[in-house]
Amino acid sequence: MCVLERHITWLDYGNKYGVHNYIVIYFRRNYQNGKQMVYMFSEGDMTMRNLLGGKGANLAEMTSIGLPVPQGFTITTEACTQYYEDGRKINDEIMAQAMEGVKKMEEINGKKFGDLKNPLLVSVRSGARASMPGMMDTILNLGLNDEVVAAMIAGNPDPAFERFVYDSYRRFIQMFSDVVMEVGKKYFEQLIDKMKEERGVKFDIDLTAADLKELAEQFKAEYKNQLGTDFPSDPVEQLKLAIEAVFRSWDNPRANVYRRDNDIPYSWGTAVNVMPMVFGNLNNESGTGVAFTRDPATGENKLMGEFLINAQGEDVVAGVRTPMPIAQMEQEFPEAYAEFLKVCETLENHYHDMQDMEFTVENKKLYMLQCRNGKENSSSCIKDRFATLLMKDIRQRKKQY
Numbered sequence: 001m002c003v004l005e006r007h008i009t010w011l012d013y014g015n016k017y018g019v020h021n022y023i024v025i026y027f028r029r030n031y032q033n034g035k036q037m038v039y040m041f042s043e044g045d046m047t048m049r050n051l052l053g054g055k056g057a058n059l060a061e062m063t064s065i066g067l068p069v070p071q072g073f074t075i076t077t078e079a080c081t082q083y084y085e086d087g088r089k090i091n092d093e094i095m096a097q098a099m100e101g102v103k104k105m106e107e108i109n110g111k112k113f114g115d116l117k118n119p120l121l122v123s124v125r126s127g128a129r130a131s132m133p134g135m136m137d138t139i140l141n142l143g144l145n146d147e148v149v150a151a152m153i154a155g156n157p158d159p160a161f162e163r164f165v166y167d168s169y170r171r172f173i174q175m176f177s178d179v180v181m182e183v184g185k186k187y188f189e190q191l192i193d194k195m196k197e198e199r200g201v202k203f204d205i206d207l208t209a210a211d212l213k214e215l216a217e218q219f220k221a222e223y224k225n226q227l228g229t230d231f232p233s234d235p236v237e238q239l240k241l242a243i244e245a246v247f248r249s250w251d252n253p254r255a256n257v258y259r260r261d262n263d264i265p266y267s268w269g270t271a272v273n274v275m276p277m278v279f280g281n282l283n284n285e286s287g288t289g290v291a292f293t294r295d296p297a298t299g300e301n302k303l304m305g306e307f308l309i310n311a312q313g314e315d316v317v318a319g320v321r322t323p324m325p326i327a328q329m330e331q332e333f334p335e336a337y338a339e340f341l342k343v344c345e346t347l348e349n350h351y352h353d354m355q356d357m358e359f360t361v362e363n364k365k366l367y368m369l370q371c372r373n374g375k376e377n378s379s380s381c382i383k384d385r386f387a388t389l390l391m392k393d394i395r396q397r398k399k400q401y
Helices: 003-016 020-033 046-064 077-085 092-109 146-154 159-180 185-199 209-227 235-249 253-261 326-332 334-351 378-400
Strands: 038-040 073-075 122-128 139-142 270-276 287-292 304-309 355-362 365-373
Touching: 038 046, 038 092, 046 073, 046 077, 046 122, 046 270, 046 365, 073 092, 077 092, 077 235, 077 270, 092 235, 092 270, 122 235, 139 159, 139 235, 146 159, 159 185, 159 209, 159 235, 185 209, 235 270, 287 326, 304 326, 326 334, 334 355, 334 365
Parallel strands: none
Antiparallel strands: 038 073, 073 270, 122 139, 122 270, 287 304, 287 355, 355 365
16 A cells, blocks of 8 residues: 555544544655654564664564564654654654554554544553663553443453453553653552552452442542543543653653763653553453563573562552562463463573563463563673673584584
């Protein structure tokens, strides 16, 4: 399909979700300057780190070597630079390219962004070329609103599914309020703690669907109380605000101090990664985890990490529940664990370095959400680098003979 045909088909989508202007302006402007600001994961690789950021480049690289990555897109660091040049605004061209990326995600996943029957929900993550503290936290479950929630529940009468939907909704409201709109998470945590105390339960997972539904309403009320406006219900508006928040986080005080102390140029900017949601909190056949391909303290070739069933996002490291050692995942999800071991081997062989990974299991199926070269202490790092160089030398000698 040619460029013109692609954008003609896009006009209907734009009209439906109120983004007609984005598409028309993109149609007029983008191919005049020829600058691509959005890359699908399938279009990139690890050599594009400066453009896609570390996280985006690694997601693209994992895609290129056939690992199970939810297929999304990266908005480039150049778009971040443009955001600041335009007076801290996302111009219509960038937003239109992002919405075309959404369209491609819809085609890949067979779901529609903002649709009531089969909605596509997404995560939004920052990703500079250098790992930096102070950058924006992840936003999960973006695309939910009251109508989407009601339609999802109506389409699946299972009470456990209803609980999952409201759990995802209250998480999204809290994350969006905190990360995007800068309403402190403490306000929402206080509401959660109060609810658990009233219900006589210890963990979030013990709250019922009715509890979580009530909590979502309380969260929206707190949002309005703090900001004086209703929680945004339009998925396109939610996405635009989230992208802006990622770009804005590049210039927050903590990030600026870190850049100054580590000689990281302000001009680098950060990328934005948008990908379809996979749900570790869907049921007891799902979960989320973090792992290293070897012991980061000693360099021993031994899988290290933690895993939590029926959980999402930061649950593993947030201390709300005690996670299980990664080895126990083999008993819970043997097929996913076996695949994960193969992924670990593939990544180490590919990057020639210890890997720090994030992953999710949904209905016993493994999905990789992130990989990066891990950090070890100096002695183990030296041993591991020596082993890597030795193996490279052996392979080269074999080729010579």
